[in-house]
Amino acid sequence: MNFTDTHTHLYDEAYSDDIDITVSRAIEAGVTKMVLPDIDSKTRESMFSLASRYPGITFPCAGLHPTEVRENWRDEADLLMQAAGRKEIVAIGESGMDLYWSKDFIREQEEVFRIQVELAIKLDIPIIIHNRDATEITLKILEDYRGRGLKGVFHAYGGSIETFRTLERYGDLYVGIGGVVTFRKASIAETIKEIPVERIVTETDSPWLTPAPHRGKRNESSYIPLIAGKIAEQKGISIEQVAETTSANAHKLFRI
Numbered sequence: 001m002n003f004t005d006t007h008t009h010l011y012d013e014a015y016s017d018d019i020d021i022t023v024s025r026a027i028e029a030g031v032t033k034m035v036l037p038d039i040d041s042k043t044r045e046s047m048f049s050l051a052s053r054y055p056g057i058t059f060p061c062a063g064l065h066p067t068e069v070r071e072n073w074r075d076e077a078d079l080l081m082q083a084a085g086r087k088e089i090v091a092i093g094e095s096g097m098d099l100y101w102s103k104d105f106i107r108e109q110e111e112v113f114r115i116q117v118e119l120a121i122k123l124d125i126p127i128i129i130h131n132r133d134a135t136e137i138t139l140k141i142l143e144d145y146r147g148r149g150l151k152g153v154f155h156a157y158g159g160s161i162e163t164f165r166t167l168e169r170y171g172d173l174y175v176g177i178g179g180v181v182t183f184r185k186a187s188i189a190e191t192i193k194e195i196p197v198e199r200i201v202t203e204t205d206s207p208w209l210t211p212a213p214h215r216g217k218r219n220e221s222s223y224i225p226l227i228a229g230k231i232a233e234q235k236g237i238s239i240e241q242v243a244e245t246t247s248a249n250a251h252k253l254f255r256i
Helices: 019-028 041-053 073-084 106-123 135-143 161-168 187-191 221-235 239-254
Strands: 003-005 031-036 058-060 092-098 127-132 151-154 172-177 200-202
Touching: 003 200, 003 221, 003 239, 019 031, 019 221, 031 041, 031 221, 031 239, 041 058, 041 073, 073 106, 092 106, 092 135, 106 127, 106 135, 127 135, 135 161, 151 239, 161 172, 172 239, 187 221, 200 221, 200 239, 221 239
Parallel strands: 003 031, 031 058, 092 127, 127 151, 151 172, 172 200
Antiparallel strands: none
16 A cells, blocks of 8 residues: 655654654655645755655645744745745645634735735645634635635645535645544544545644554654544545545645
């Protein structure tokens, strides 16, 4: 079986001591392709360096994470636009809205999100959407781009089936399912029963959101089979079908 991790920050300093071993473990686990979402200019070169180190396995993106939208957001947006011109990027993001940590830069977050949505549409590549405590405003923004060829993935999806059905109206959008699906009493474990596997991609969000039974430890891409296994269990299908379909979804979306 071959799996794909569509959201892993393997360039994070959490892996500075053992990145080669970590990537090798992922490959041994069948995770043969890994998408690297961008955060901001501070870690961007580390991301590109890792991608060049493992060509055909790790794939970089260009984005500005909503929690990194601050007073210098215009400078960061300019640097993002430069990074988006690099031929190796496969998506725009991690982008979106986050009202959990701070509401100080809501308007700026929205402007940066819109810049990235428009950029993804212009470049004809997917956008990776981060949404935390901001579903209403995120959906309102996406409504403005309906019918314009938007495609992408709702990272760490934890919404309702009704929200998923709303998303389907906005474009070619998938949901990223990660370690939270393995948590006890996680609502997404029930929701994915109603989401077609053809609309699901697997992700870890490494080094965060580690799936059971490894909660509390550093996450890594080699844990994707645990996530796929839980999806298979909840949907009553084989893990082989989950691996094949979610990987095909990711390869089509990101063109990898």
